Every structure is written in structure tokens, then in C-alpha cells.
Amino acid sequence: MQFDDNAKLDTSQVQDQRGGGSSGGGPFGGGAPSGKVVGGGIVGLIVVVIGIVLGISPNQMGLSGSATDTAPRTGAAADxxxxxxxxxxxxxxGxxxxxxxxxxxxxxxxxEFRQRGGTYQPAPTVFFDRPMRTGCGAADPxxxxxxxxxxxxxxxDLNFFATLQSQFGAEGGPFAESYVVAHEYGHHVQNLLGTLRAAQxxxxxxxxxxxxxxxxxxxxxxLWSKNATMTINPATGRPLITAVTSDDIARGLDAAAAVGDDTIQxxxxxxxxxxxxxxxxxxxxQQWFATGLQTGDLARCDTFG
Known part of the structure; x- marks a missing residue:
């Protein structure tokens, strides 16, 4: 996986809430309007894995009672x-x-939203490495x-990717990480389209x-993986990602397999x-990731039909 060296990155889309500020590092889940985590499927501790697989929120697991409110950290953002x-x-x-x-x-x-006559509302990503409060309640890395x-x-929590390899047996790599990030933004799209609320x-x-x-x-x-090298970076007018190899795709599919319920259980x-x-x-x-990858067609992602 290769990025355009000259592309300008937009760090305003990321909020760095890590205790130590900006540092190197190498992420799965979802949420419901009620505040319950519905998509959290990968975690660092087996006991937490069991809780997530069973649909138990971090609060119910007793992991986040010490969470504190965290205000935006301008120093970390500047860094x-x-x-x-x-x-x-x-x-x-990383x-x-x-x-x-x-x-x-x-x-x-x-x-994609523009082509369909809609307006996509961006969502920030929050880097965190300590208990904190979110709109869905207390959260723990x-x-x-x-x-x-x-x-x-x-x-x-950027340390998650090491856990994905060490405890879940995934091969890892940049595209495995990218798959996880794209999955989370898939939940954001579902939220914008009303899918999450209807499915609870x-x-x-x-x-x-x-x-x-x-x-x-x-x-x-x-879908994003299919179009990654064709998605234009607004700052340059060129694609931000210049190359996705067959090995990248294989690692994305491997990560999808590593986080299946049967494998985790x-x-x-x-x-x-x-x-x-x-x-x-x-x-x-793996099947549904491959469906989006092979077709590039939003209509083919109807898992409810």
C-alpha cells in the first residue's frame, strides 16, 4: 500500500487524545443511538473479547468506571x-x-453521497490510550x-493493531489496519443512512x-478498498493512495477472518x-468484504435482503 509522497494530509479529521500526545503506533466496533456499543469485536484481553462477542458494553463489563472527561488537547493536535x-x-x-x-x-x-444526491457528514477519528468518556458512555482502550x-x-487505540497480530493471529500490515478503519466508517455511513437505529x-x-x-x-x-486508488485527494486533485497490491488485499481478507465470531469464540x-x-x-x-471489493456497488451490500 503506497501513498502519494506529495499529498497533503488533513489532520483536522483526527483528534489526538492520547496521554502522551503524538507518538508512533500502528483498530473494531460500533455503537447504537442508546449509547450501547454494538460493533466492538476486537479487544486486547480475552475476557473483554467474551463480553463484546456477547454484546456486552464496556460499562457492563466494569472496565470503564474510572473514565474521565477529556477535553481537546491542542498541543497534541498541533504535534x-x-x-x-x-x-x-x-x-x-503508523x-x-x-x-x-x-x-x-x-x-x-x-x-459517493454526492453522486447519489446526498451530503456526507464527516466524522472525526479520536486517538486515545486511556479511559475516557464518549457520547456512548465510558470507553477503555x-x-x-x-x-x-x-x-x-x-x-x-493505535496499539490495537499489535494485538490483532499477537492475540488474534492476523498477518497485519498497513492494509489490514486500513480495513479496520474503513469498517468503522462503514458504521458511520450506516448511522447517516438510518441503518443503525433501525437494526437495534x-x-x-x-x-x-x-x-x-x-x-x-x-x-x-x-467498496472503499475497490476505489481507494481512484479516490481523489481534494488538496492535490490526485489520488492519495497510489497503489494497493494483491498482498494488501490478502492481508485485508486475513484480518476479516481473524475477527469472525467463530474464530474469536x-x-x-x-x-x-x-x-x-x-x-x-x-x-x-471475508465474503462480504470481498463482495464490496469485487463489485464496488453499494446496492450489492444489502446484507439485510
Missing amino acids: LAQTCATGRDANTQ QCRIVAVVNSVQAYWTN RTGPFYCPVDRKVYI DGRTGATSKSVRVELQADCYAG SRAQGRVTPDNWTHGSSAQR
């Missing part, structure tokens, strides 16, 4: 802006790569990356609405219980 200025920085630094992917994904959806539809933000019935299982929401977000991630509890699924099997997640 990130200086560190992640161009595509060259994205090619060499945190800048995520900034670039956020820029590309949002540019793609801006164009151990719950993994997630999207909160109440405040319309994506929350990412509290049920789990292989055919539940919760699973269909997650698989659709995977398909949306595939096997690792966490030694057995598979489809009645508790909230995200879908590894095969389903």
Missing part, C-alpha cells in the same frame, strides 16, 4: 499536524498512515476500536440484525456458540 503533514509521512509512520486512510475513506464517501453514533466519532433489537445470533450490520460494514470497507472459550454471534463468522466477514 500531530507537524508530524503527519504529507503522504511521505504516511508511508513511514499514526500518519491512519490519518491518511481516514482522509481517503471520507473522501470516498463524500463523493481494552474494548478495542469502535464507532459511537451519538457523538459521531470513531475511537481508536437487542438480539444476537447468526442471522440477527446485529450480524447483518457488521457484515454490511465489512462490505462498505470493501474458539480462542476465548474453546467452543463456538452461533446463538451469541454479533458480527458473523470468519467466512461471512
